Amino acid sequence: xxxxxxxxxxxxxxxxxxxxxxxxxxxxxxxxxxxxxxxxxxxxxxxxxxxxxxxxxxxxxxxxxxxxxxxxxxxxxxxxxxxxxxxxxxxxxxxxxxxxxxxxxxxxxxxxxxxxxxxxxxxxxxxxxxxxxxxxxxxxxxxxxxxxxxxxxxxxxxxxxxxxxxxxxxxxxxxxxxxxxxxxxxxxxxxxxxxxxxxxxxxxxxxxxxxxxxxxxxxxxxxxxxxxxxxxxxxxxxxxxxxxxxxxxxxxxxxxxxxxxxxxxxxxxxxxxxxxxxxxxxxxxxxxxxxxxxxxxxxxxxxxxxxxxxxxxxxxxxxxxxxxxxxxxxxxxxxxxxxxxxxxxxxxxxxxxxxxxxx
Numbered sequence: 001x002x003x004x005x006x007x008x009x010x011x012x013x014x015x016x017x018x019x020x021x022x023x024x025x026x027x028x029x030x031x032x033x034x035x036x037x038x039x040x041x042x043x044x045x046x047x048x049x050x051x052x053x054x055x056x057x058x059x060x061x062x063x064x065x066x067x068x069x070x071x072x073x074x075x076x077x078x079x080x081x082x083x084x085x086x087x088x089x090x091x092x093x094x095x096x097x098x099x100x101x102x103x104x105x106x107x108x109x110x111x112x113x114x115x116x117x118x119x120x121x122x123x124x125x126x127x128x129x130x131x132x133x134x135x136x137x138x139x140x141x142x143x144x145x146x147x148x149x150x151x152x153x154x155x156x157x158x159x160x161x162x163x164x165x166x167x168x169x170x171x172x173x174x175x176x177x178x179x180x181x182x183x184x185x186x187x188x189x190x191x192x193x194x195x196x197x198x199x200x201x202x203x204x205x206x207x208x209x210x211x212x213x214x215x216x217x218x219x220x221x222x223x224x225x226x227x228x229x230x231x232x233x234x235x236x237x238x239x240x241x242x243x244x245x246x247x248x249x250x251x252x253x254x255x256x257x258x259x260x261x262x263x264x265x266x267x268x269x270x271x272x273x274x275x276x277x278x279x280x281x282x283x284x285x286x287x288x289x290x291x292x293x294x295x296x297x298x299x300x301x302x303x304x305x306x307x308x309x310x311x312x313x314x315x316x317x318x319x320x321x322x323x324x325x326x327x328x329x330x331x332x333x334x335x336x337x338x339x340x341x342x343x344x345x346x347x348x349x350x351x352x353x354x355x356x357x358x359x
Contacts, residue, residue: 038089047072048081051093054228058095066095104133104163109145114176114336119185119329121146121164123177124338127315131168131177146179155182166190167198167266174341175202175320180328188328193266199324202261202271203250203340205317205347206280207294210257214248217274221267230287231269233277243267245274253351254358255295256283260321271318283347284309285316309350313343 034055048063051072055063066072067081071094074083085091115122123142130137133144143163150156156163164179166189180186192198219233222240234240244264251258257280261271272282281290293306324335340348 034093036091038085038087038091040087042085042087042089044084044086046081047074047079047083047085047091050085051091055093062095063093066093071095104147105139105144106148106151107139107144108148109140111142111145111149113149114338115334118181119327120181120189121149121179122323122334122336123179125169125174125177125320127172127174127341127343130171132165142177150181153181167193169320170269170272170316170318172315173202173318173320174344176323176336176338177320178323178325182328185328189325192325196264197326199322199335200263200266200320201322202263203319203321203344204259204261204271204275205253205283205344205351206257206259206275207283207290208255208257208280209252209295210247210249210259210280212249214246217245217247217278219243219274219277221270221273223268231267231273233273241265241267243270243274245271247275251348253348254355256351258348272316283317284313285318287316290316305350305354309347312350313347315343317344317347319344 034051036051036054038050048060048067051063052058052060063072064081067079067083070078072079072081072083073092074085074089076090112124112126113121114124125131125142130141131143133139133141143165146164147156164181164186166178166180166186169175169177178189180189219235220237220240221231221243222234224230224232232240233243242265246262246264248260248262249257250260259275259280261275263270267273269287272285272288275282276285276288276290281288281294284291291310293303296302296306319338319340321340322335322337324333326332327334339345
């Protein structure tokens with residue numbers, strides 16, 4: 001099955017929004033756009049069932065509503081929800097985001113603000129916090145917290161689901177984010193991320209002893225054709241979007257390695273996917289298999305040690321450590337560095353002791 005997806009992915013930088021056209025200038029009219037081509041071996045199946053199986057978090061009712069609105073097309077012609085998909089069918093669907101998805105509810109949630117002025121805020125996001133409201137996460141997000149923090153700021157009023165956001169990080173990734181406080185700052189910072197003139201480094205714990213002290217990973221990243229919840233690296237450049245990750249070994253800890261990763265691009269799950277691609281999945285990355293023991297021994301004591309590490313660090317071991325950009329008003333270079341969170345620091349220390357004990 002071939003697919004082109006034009007909805008808002010959970011990316012580090014918002015180039016998908018820029019590519020999508022003018023949707024960000026009118027937040028009251030946000031849509032998800034999908035395109036599928038049915039496989040040659042596709043058996044007859046109602047199109048609403050076909051689409052429910054392929055669009056993450058889309059309900060059958062929502063898809064049926066799109067069909068009733070004439071928003072599901074097969075080879076350019078609108079079809080009803082009971083249409084039977086045939087091999088080679090080119091299917092497109094457009095679904096409006098429900099109003100509650102773009103309603104921002106201010107919430108008094110503590111956030112770690114490391115810098116703030118009239119133009120922007122730099123936040124050290126805690127692991128486990130979703131950046132912006134979306135499917136299944138209508139409250140408790142960083143945007144909800146910012147809406148409270150800036151509830152008297154005129155630019156943060158309204159129903160923009162991503163006020164001030166010019167990049168983002170995954171829910172279970174910790175670290176630095178910059179948020180614009182004015183329209184000019186958002187445009188300026190957005191352009192910097194799009195033009196790749198910002199600087200970002202991440203620290204990651206990965207499975208295995210990385211062979212080279214440093215290197216570069218290149219490969220188009222797109223949504224997996226086998227598992228829609230995962231991204232993957234495509235050898236065929238006609239799939240996915242180009243992505244480049246540079247890495248450097250900071251410390252070798254036996255069966256795991258501490259890396260510094262520098263992004264040239266900001267694709268969905270880029271570091272997680274690129275490192276898995278070279279055989280070094282992030283430690284305890286459940287989505288990509290890092291929550292299994294991928295390196296080490298079969299001894300019960302070792303298995304218990306790893307289990308204890310997973311309990312201390314119940315997420316992928318990834319932290320957005322540094323962030324550099326030009327101030328949108330002054331042009332001055334702004335550089336920020338955040339300490340590793342306690343969960344990653346504790347696990348690194350445990351691996352140091354374990355490695356020292358083996359030696």
